[in-house]
Amino acid sequence: MSAYNSLTYNASLCIGCGECMMACAKAKTGSADDLSQSRIKIVVAEEGKYEAALCRQCGDAKCVMNCPSGALTKNQANGLIDWNADTCVNCLLCTVGCVYGGITFEASVGHVAKCDTCGGDPACVKVCKSGALGYVTTAAIYNDYGKEEDLFAPGLAACQGCNSELMIRHVLRKVGKNVVVAAPPGCIPGMGTVGYNGKAGAKVPIFHPLLTNTASMLAGLKRTYERQGREVTALALAGDGGASDVGFQSLSGAAERGERILFICFDNEGYMNTGMQASSATSFGSWTSTTPVGDKLQGKRTDAKNMPMVMMMHNAAYVATASSVYMEDFYEKLDKALEASKKGFAYLHLYAPCPSGWRFPAGLTIDICRLMVESNFVTLWDYEPDRGLVFTHPTDKPKPLESYLKAIGKYRHLAQEQVDRIKKLLEDRLAMLKRFAR
Amino acid sequence: MTVQTKAKGKIIVVDGNEAAAKGVALARPDVVAVYPITPQSSLVEALSAMIATGELDAELMNVEGEHSVLSALQGAALAGARTYTATSGPGLAFMFEPYIRQPGLRLPMVASLVTRDTLTPQCVWGGHQDAMLVRECGWIHMYCETVQEILDTVIMGYKVAEHPEIMLPVNVNHDGNYLSFGVTSCELPDQAMVDDFLGPKSINWHAALDPERPMSVDPLTGNAGGAGPSMFVRYRKGQTDAMARSLQVICDVHADWAKRTGRAHAPLVEEYRLDDAEIALVTLGSMTGAAKDCCDALRDAGKRVGIIKVKTYRPFPVQAMARALSKVKAVGVVDRSVSYGWNSGPMHHDVLAAMAKSGFVKPCVSFIGGLAGADMTQSHFERAFDIVAKGDVPPGPIWMNEKD
Structure with missing residues (x-):
């Protein structure tokens, strides 16, 4: 499946000139006189600030779900919400469903109207001088993998963020x-x-190894399937504690033996599930419940x-x-790791x-992830x-x-000398990594 | 060295560790994971050599410690493999975490415990302390008296472990040093006979990690509300019920083996010259040989003594033990390990409990001997018989090698 294209609107750049509405009305009716014919509506949010009422071509569109006649459908080829005049019964339930004002009743034509991106060449974007409107390609990975089945059960209860x-x-x-x-x-x-009490949390074979034996238990399993002539991926989804502390021996042994395993370590710098205790992967200076501050x-x-x-x-x-x-980067690495795990150990x-354990607002996880790299x-x-070694995001x-x-709250207490030590460590480690780079 | 005789199988001359390895090979395991430790090492060396030459077609996993040995085998079993390993003393201690998990997963396997005394003092010699420390983990424990019994019991162990009504791991225990390195002749059963005896294997029909049969293995179970408490009880009760059922299966399997090989090892408890005995010693493992010699000598001198050898120690064969004990007036229990909590040998209170559960009490003296490889000779057992014959039961154990 190819990537979808989509209209974007950046409210902070919008100057409220209305050119887009005129261009749209003209494109759809032949005349720019009646702005109510535009399928994009720029409205004043507060003084000097604007918002756009515009179809977002949603993935799980409420208008489609509300439509009783099948007149609205999600076009799998181009991602657009298509409206079919022949089957529309004019009930207007779609307009109730849409919170973006993206589909509205147009009295002059007697039915609903919505953005169709002008067949991939949107008139509104061409006339937008402020750069508030854009026409972008959505991430290909979303389309590649979004259609794949989510193999975990819905309703897993991870912390917010x-x-x-x-x-x-x-x-x-x-x-x-x-x-x-x-x-x-x-x-x-x-x-x-x-899972809990006999109920499974995934649609694939999954088990609790011990905290200590993830890699060796998987190794025995994998060797048995190899002996049976079956190719089955042996996948570990482990934390940093189970990888770097008590699970380290079995991990090291499996890597030394080149067991055909894909071991993914989710590093949240400690034992966050059990109350934020420190692991050997916890960074210097971090507050945790076993490395407190006093x-x-x-x-x-x-x-x-x-x-x-x-x-x-x-x-x-x-x-x-x-x-x-960096999801594209992640998927590329996952691809390589999967391939490598057919012939050796992939890590x-x-x-x-971790917003709960590191003490930052749940809404900032992605920002923290980015800042961590940047x-x-x-x-x-x-x-x-x-x-x-190759640096993939230098x-x-x-x-x-x-x-x-x-x-991050867990560093709030750091003294300057602690910050200096972290700086020095990071410089040293980067220099060391560079020596491995090709 | 191999000699052809009129017997059903070849006669081979091997030590206990090699005999175990030969038995394992006849049982055709899929995966063998190994890590060396004294006095077990030559056992896994023998298996490794057989795999290297192709004599045994199995996957050999040279892992980095006993913890991973058993972990790897659990993964293998969940993919359907018949598995084997062997360990001793500190190796068993290091294996403890996956060890206590195996019976709850109801994964059948055979593992040899080449028994060794535990640290400290630092020692590398035989004793039952290692195996005794894991007697309440839900594994079936069978102790062997002879090299031949090791070979036979390793094979029988798979039949017991994989019985669909049992599905539990089995430890076949043989004494470090005396049995592990004691060389003797024994009969090697015919492969076709063993194949027929064991039948087709079915290891993971109940719990599998297999994309063709996706399931969640060992989700969290228990806690104080909802479905948890009763579900957890069902798991535990199922385990203990299977342990109880295994006594009959062990008897049936030994009977089948005797029919096929002519070798009738006592499955639970062996009564030796007991029918008209007044007193008896309860023994476990290789010490039984010297104890029987002593018994014979005393019988020649007109003394009415007998031996009660325990083969199956877990589950404890209460009825068979009570039947044996009912024939004598007093008994001594000889342990090669200690129970720190009771100031006696551990088997001593098993015997006391078997009597209590069966509605009688008789004088029962605790003897502790053979620690860390100490000799258990005829004269040691003679002294033990003397003490039991006197009828006094001292408050603490008699330390048999204290004045050696």
Whole structure:
């Protein structure tokens, strides 16, 4: 499926000139005289500020759902909501459903009217001088994977703002049904993926390994399927505690043996499911419930174990770091990791900021993810033994580290010398990574 | 060395560890995971060698520790594999986390415990302390007396473990040093006979991790409300019921084996020269050989003594034990391990409980011997018989090797 195109409206750029409405009315009726014929309506929100009433061509369109006659349909080829004059019964229920004012009754023609993007060459965009209106291509990955079945049950109960739930749903969409999923104790089974009291949380085989044995249990399973001549993906969805602390031995052993496993570590820097205790992946200075802040102690006293670098030194078939802000990058790495896991051990390290445990508002998760990369607090790269390390999102002009640290409550207490130590560590680690880069 | 005789199988000369390996190979496991530890190492070395030469067609997993050994085998079993491993002492301790989980998953397997005393003091020699510490984990425990019994019981263990009414893991235990390295001749059963005896395997019909049969394995279960509490009880009760049922299955499997091989090992409890005995010693494992020799010598001297050997220790064969105990006036229980909480040997209070449950009490002395490889000779057992014959029951155990 190709990517959809879509109209965009940036209210902060709109000057309320009305040119778009005139262009639309002209395109649809041949005359710019009657602005009520326009399918885009610019309205005054408050003095000097504007909003647009415009069809958003929704994925789960309320107008389509409300339509009793099948006159409104989502066109799977181009993503538009199509209106069919022949079947419309003029009940206007669609106009009640739409909260964007994107479909309205036009008295002059006696039926509803809505934007059809002028067949892919929208007249309104061409005349918009302020740049408020745009015509963009939506992300191809949405269309590639949005149609794939979500293999987790609806209603998983992750914390508000947690992006791990989003990411595991993406992972399984990509991996598909021919998989066995290991979800060791932590946030991922905690949100219900394995299930409760006999009820399953996923539509694929899934189990709770021990916190300690995810990689070895999967290895035994995978070897058995290999012996039976069956190709089944062995997938771990683990946390940083289960990967870097008690689960580390089995992980290291499986990587050394080149077991054909895809191990994804969701790094939220600690044991967030059980009350935000520190793990060895917790960053220096972090407040956690076991590295508290007081007169004697000021957060975690040691640097985070850098798991992706450790796994790279195991000569794993594929190692990468990823962030949910850069989804194309993530999908590319997931692709490579899946492929690599057919011949060796693949390790994907996903940075997963935790609003509950790190103390930032749930609405800021994606911003924190982005800032984390843009301040060089973490670095996105991937590695294959015969190719070396490649930076996939180099940040040459990083944002100040302080802007990242200040956005997160668990660093609120940091003294300048602690900040300096983090800076030094990040510089050292980046320099070290660069030595592995091709 | 191999000699052809008139017997059904070849006669081979092996030690206990090699015998276990031979038995395992005849049972045709799919996956064998190994990690070395004294006194078990030569067992997994033998298996590794058989896989290397192709004598045994199995997947060999050289993993990085006992914890991963059993974890890998659990994953393998959930994909349908027949599995095997062996361990001892500290290795068993390190394996404990997946070990306590295996019976609840109802995953059948056979694992040899080549028994070893536990640290500290640092020691590498035989004793039952390691196996005794895991006696309440829900595994079936069978102890072997001879090298031949090891070979036979490893094979029988699969038949018990995979019985659809049982579906539990089985530990076949043999004593470190005395049995693991003791060389003797034994009969190697015929492969076709073993194949027919074991029949087709069905490991994961009840719980599988298989995309063709998608299911959630081990979702959270329990807590104080909703469906949890009764569901958890059903799991536990199912497990204990299966343990109880296994006593009959163990008897049936031993009887089948005896019919096919002519070797009738006592399945639960062996009564040796017990029918007209006045006193008896209860033994476990390889010590039984010396105890029987002692018994024979005392019988020659006109003393009415007997031996009650425990083969199946978990589940504890209460009825078979009570039947044996009913024949004597007093008994001594010889343990190769200690129960710190009771100041006696652990089997000692199993025997006391079996009597209480059966409605009688008889004088029952606790003996502890053979710790960390100490000798258990005829004279040690003679002294034990003397003490039991006197009729006094000291408050604490008799430490058999204290003055060696």
